[in-house]
Amino acid sequence: MTQQIIDALRQAWTTFLGDVAAFVPRVAAALSIVVAGWLIAAAARAAVRRVLGWVHVNRLAERSELAEMLRTAQLPSAEILASRVVFWLVWIGFLLAGVDALQFRSLEGIVVGFVQFVPRLFVAVAIVLVGVLVANFAWRATLLAAVNARLPSARLLAAGLRFVIVTTSVAIALEQIRVATAVVLTAFAIAFGAVMLGLAIAFGLGGRDVAKRLLEQQFTTRGPRDGDDMTHL
Amino acid sequence: MDARDSFLSDALLRELMAVGQVDVLVGVPTLDNAATVGGVVRAVQGAFARHFPRQRTLLFNSDGGSSDGTPEIVRSLGPADADTVLASHVLRTMHRISVPYHGLPGRATALRVVFAAADLLQARAVAVLDPDAQGVTPERIAALLTPAARERLDLIVPVYPRAPDDGLLVSQLVRPFVRAAYGYRLSEPLAVEFACSGKFAAHCGGLDAWDADVARDGVDLWLKTTGLAGDFRVAEVNLKRLETTTRSRPAVPDILAQVVGTLFGCLEAHADTWRGRAGSERLPTLGDAPAATPSAHAPEGRDASDALRRALRDLDPLLAKVLEPATRAALHQAAATQPLRFEDGLWVATVYEFAAGWHRRAMRRDHLIRALAPLYLCRAAAFLNELASLSSPAAGASRLETLGLEYERAKAGLVERWTHSE
Numbered sequence: 001m002t003q004q005i006i007d008a009l010r011q012a013w014t015t016f017l018g019d020v021a022a023f024v025p026r027v028a029a030a031l032s033i034v035v036a037g038w039l040i041a042a043a044a045r046a047a048v049r050r051v052l053g054w055v056h057v058n059r060l061a062e063r064s065e066l067a068e069m070l071r072t073a074q075l076p077s078a079e080i081l082a083s084r085v086v087f088w089l090v091w092i093g094f095l096l097a098g099v100d101a102l103q104f105r106s107l108e109g110i111v112v113g114f115v116q117f118v119p120r121l122f123v124a125v126a127i128v129l130v131g132v133l134v135a136n137f138a139w140r141a142t143l144l145a146a147v148n149a150r151l152p153s154a155r156l157l158a159a160g161l162r163f164v165i166v167t168t169s170v171a172i173a174l175e176q177i178r179v180a181t182a183v184v185l186t187a188f189a190i191a192f193g194a195v196m197l198g199l200a201i202a203f204g205l206g207g208r209d210v211a212k213r214l215l216e217q218q219f220t221t222r223g224p225r226d227g228d229d230m231t232h233l
Numbered sequence: 234m235d236a237r238d239s240f241l242s243d244a245l246l247r248e249l250m251a252v253g254q255v256d257v258l259v260g261v262p263t264l265d266n267a268a269t270v271g272g273v274v275r276a277v278q279g280a281f282a283r284h285f286p287r288q289r290t291l292l293f294n295s296d297g298g299s300s301d302g303t304p305e306i307v308r309s310l311g312p313a314d315a316d317t318v319l320a321s322h323v324l325r326t327m328h329r330i331s332v333p334y335h336g337l338p339g340r341a342t343a344l345r346v347v348f349a350a351a352d353l354l355q356a357r358a359v360a361v362l363d364p365d366a367q368g369v370t371p372e373r374i375a376a377l378l379t380p381a382a383r384e385r386l387d388l389i390v391p392v393y394p395r396a397p398d399d400g401l402l403v404s405q406l407v408r409p410f411v412r413a414a415y416g417y418r419l420s421e422p423l424a425v426e427f428a429c430s431g432k433f434a435a436h437c438g439g440l441d442a443w444d445a446d447v448a449r450d451g452v453d454l455w456l457k458t459t460g461l462a463g464d465f466r467v468a469e470v471n472l473k474r475l476e477t478t479t480r481s482r483p484a485v486p487d488i489l490a491q492v493v494g495t496l497f498g499c500l501e502a503h504a505d506t507w508r509g510r511a512g513s514e515r516l517p518t519l520g521d522a523p524a525a526t527p528s529a530h531a532p533e534g535r536d537a538s539d540a541l542r543r544a545l546r547d548l549d550p551l552l553a554k555v556l557e558p559a560t561r562a563a564l565h566q567a568a569a570t571q572p573l574r575f576e577d578g579l580w581v582a583t584v585y586e587f588a589a590g591w592h593r594r595a596m597r598r599d600h601l602i603r604a605l606a607p608l609y610l611c612r613a614a615a616f617l618n619e620l621a622s623l624s625s626p627a628a629g630a631s632r633l634e635t636l637g638l639e640y641e642r643a644k645a646g647l648v649e650r651w652t653h654s655e
Binding site for chain 1: 399402403492540543544546547594600603606610613
């Protein structure tokens with residue numbers, strides 16, 4: 001009996017020590033991957049920042065109003081933000097590779113999942129960025145056109161257009177990264193439909209006279225535009 | 234290979250070689266001007282016959298693809314149509330070329346071809362006429378051309394008699410801005426008819442800006458400011474203002490985008506020159522001044538206070554990017570006055586800050602200029618109100634002079650902002 005216990009203990013310790021002996025090199029390998037990954041990520045961050053500096057990304061961001069958007073969100077400049085994103089993506093990739101090197105069965109496939117997720121994330125971020133830029137452009141153009149045409153509620157019109165474009169782009173981005181796809185699509189469809197229906201009812205019933213007047217102004221002989229009674233040139 | 238070879242067709246080069254050399258070239262850039270071009274061509278032939286009978290002359294029509302038979306009219310009118318007796322006394326051949334131009338459609342390309350032809354033919358004097366003008370006379374063309382042909386002046390720009398309320402964009406912005414920036418009191422920076430020396434035509438023809446926005450959108454203003462910025466002798470000639478055929482009139486924001494965008498573009502193109510100049514000089518003016526035209530507007534009450542308040546409220550996020558806080562505050566104060574009082578100092582500060590904002594690209598440039606449109610309309614309305622309260626046209630002219638001086642006084646601020654944003 002005693003011998004059996006001793007054999008079992010020996011067997012257990014032998015297995016444990018064997019596992020430890022096998023695990024320690026994997027830990028060392030994982031640590032080396034993480035450290036090397038940090039260095040590579042830092043180098044990538046520096047390289048990205050330098051390249052973006054060469055192409056004057058900050059100036060482009062200022063012109064496209066991306067810079068103002070970042071300031072509003074209390075984020076750093078476009079150049080720094082992009083380099084940080086690259087750093088974290090690269091380092092997280094190496095971190096996951098390090099975890100994978102430990103060969104925990106429960107964590108198997110996480111790296112594969114991450115690698116599959118990153119391109120979708122990039123596409124989603126790009127969709128939101130483009131959506132915000134287009135929304136800002138449309139907002140400004142609409143605002144200026146409406147103010148110069150002396151339309152009532154110019155700000156509301158422009159802000160409404162911006163909201164629709166941003167919301168649409170965010171919904172597309174969320175669908176891209178597959179975050180609660182069904183909920184997002186349903187919520188978006190309901191919200192968008194509700195807004196449009198509300199506007200249609202408000203405009204069709206509450207603002208029937210205004211709509212009539214606007215359509216008459218648009219399609220019948222136009223009266224003098226603003227400044228038409230002055231000679232400018 | 235010369236750069237101009239690329240936009241001068243082989244057929245045109247052959248025609249130019251057949252002409253050889255000329256002393257005087259009159260360019261008529263056209264696009265669907267059948268209603269008026271006949272009168273212009275007759276006047277040119279009359280001018281050649283009466284005023285330049287011993288000169289080698291060329292009428293050069295650069296057409297943008299007219300579909301109403303404009304080139305055919307230009308080609309079909311013979312010298313006899315101008316003045317049979319005088320035409321028979323002409324000692325040299327009066328050449329005539331009518332060609333479609335190649336390249337980007339627009340007046341800039343048409344003028345570029347005219348200048349290139351003048352350079353190739355070694356013309357001593359070049360005039361560019363408005364094909365839309367009605368009532369062009371040989372004397373008018375001679376008044377433009379003679380200073381370039383005989384007095385060796387490089388750029389001759391017409392001065393039109395204008396009431397103080399006529400051409401508000403010119404009087405409130407373009408003219409005083411050009412005066413302050415370039416240091417010369419040019420009355421009509423946007424005039425589409427002018428004359429120049431062969432030297433000036435060759436200089437402008439060789440510039441790289443022809444395909445740029447500054448030349449494409451406002452070639453006339455660009456040419457005038459190029460003359461003022463360079464080492465050229467510029468003069469003005471008094472001429473009566475002619476009626477032009479009515480074409481669809483663009484909206485004010487579109488006019489501003491074109492004219493003010495070009496003006497700011499000219500500042501950028503000539504930045505090395507204008508920043509060092511202070512004050513302004515009168516330009517030599519030739520000919521007798523015609524009688525002043527009556528006011529274009531009845532003295533009526535208009536109040537733009539409400540319009541200014543709405544513009545400031547709606548455009549606030551955009552104006553915040555362009556205007557200094559002090560200027561915005563002053564605009565809000567002005568909007569509270571009734572009737573609106575839009576002081577010269579405030580208007581000039583607004584325009585200069587828009588120019589600096591345009592230079593540093595505070596936002597898309599066409600958007601920026603469209604944001605100026607409602608402010609300009611309010612200023613114009615306030616100015617018309619002020620004119621209505623003045624006793625005489627002379628007082629109106631004096632009022633415009635005061636505005637010009639204000640532009641000059643505030644120029645240092647523009648230079649500082651402009652330089653700072655580089």
